[in-house]
Amino acid sequence: MPRHARGFDVEAAHAYLLRRDRRLATWMRRLGPLPPEPRWRRPFDPVDALARAILFQQLSGKAASTIVGRVEAAIGSTRLHHDTLGRIDDVALRACGVSGNKALALRDLAAREADGQIPDLRRMSVMDQDQIVAALVPVRGIGRWTVEMMLMFRLGRPDVLPVDDLGIRKGAQRVDRLEAMPTPRQLAARGETWGPYRTYASLYLWKIADFAGEAKAPVNRSQD
Structure with a gap:
């Protein structure tokens, strides 16, 4: 089976998109080249x-970081897994500030990990x-x-386009000078046009949305 590297050649992606999409290229020149994502390494x-x-x-981000810190202290580990999460019951999780729905989600994740359903990096x-x-x-x-x-910021897959992301849709609206944001299907x-480098295009679309003043603060995208 072919193995997927973590990350891709951003210079090749940049050159490709400049040739491929005139409207996006205008913004790319304005914003300059984007470096490789450091989390890929x-x-x-x-x-x-x-x-x-x-x-x-x-x-x-601040509130979530506080809750994560409480959970880590309660389980005595900075590693959240079925074995460490098993050290804390639901009452203690709630005391850390974890909602009932999130506690159920953590239990489901832990159970699936213990059952071998969650692929590790080697399998991925x-x-x-x-x-x-x-x-x-x-x-x-x-x-x-x-x-x-995770695919974009951790695994560095080159061709991911999160069509439901508000920032991506706002960026595309700005690039194409649309009156309304494109629907996920339209996006x-x-x-x-951007394949096989839709990830790199997406990184620009977020920056374009922010640059345009559409987003007042960077969005926490869960992989920070």
């Missing part, structure tokens, strides 16, 4: 990353992105967007 644990993504949902390296999405979205509290953020069709 850092080791990470998918289960721990998913657990943290669950805890960060619908909270400010021989899986395509659709296989990874299919393996992870059955976990309670984990949606496609969360997996797409998926528009994104065919």
Whole structure:
């Protein structure tokens, strides 16, 4: 089976998109080249990353970080896994500030990990992105967007376009000078132009949305 490297050649992606899309290229020249994502080179644990993504949902970064710190202190570990989460009961989780729904999601993730359903990095390296999405979205509290953020910012897959992301849609609206944001379906069709480097295009679309003043603060994308 072919192995997927973590990360891709951003210079090749930049040159390709400049040739491929005149409207996007105008913004790319304005913003300058984007460097490789540093997290592509850092080791990470998918289960721990998913657990943290669950805890960060619908909270400010500061509030979520406080809750994560309490959970780590309660379990006596900075590694969130079925074995360490098993050290704390639901009452103690609630005392840390974890909601009932998030506690259920953490339990489901831990149970699936213990059952071997969550692929590790070695397994992910021989899986395509659709296989990874299919393996992870059955976990309670984990949606496609969360997996797409992992694919982009942790695994460095080159051709991911999160069509449901508000910032991506706002960026595409700005690029194409549309009166309204494109629908996810419209964005998926528009994104065919950017393949096989839709990830790199997406990074620009977020910056374009922010640059345009549409977003007042960077969005926490769960993989920070």
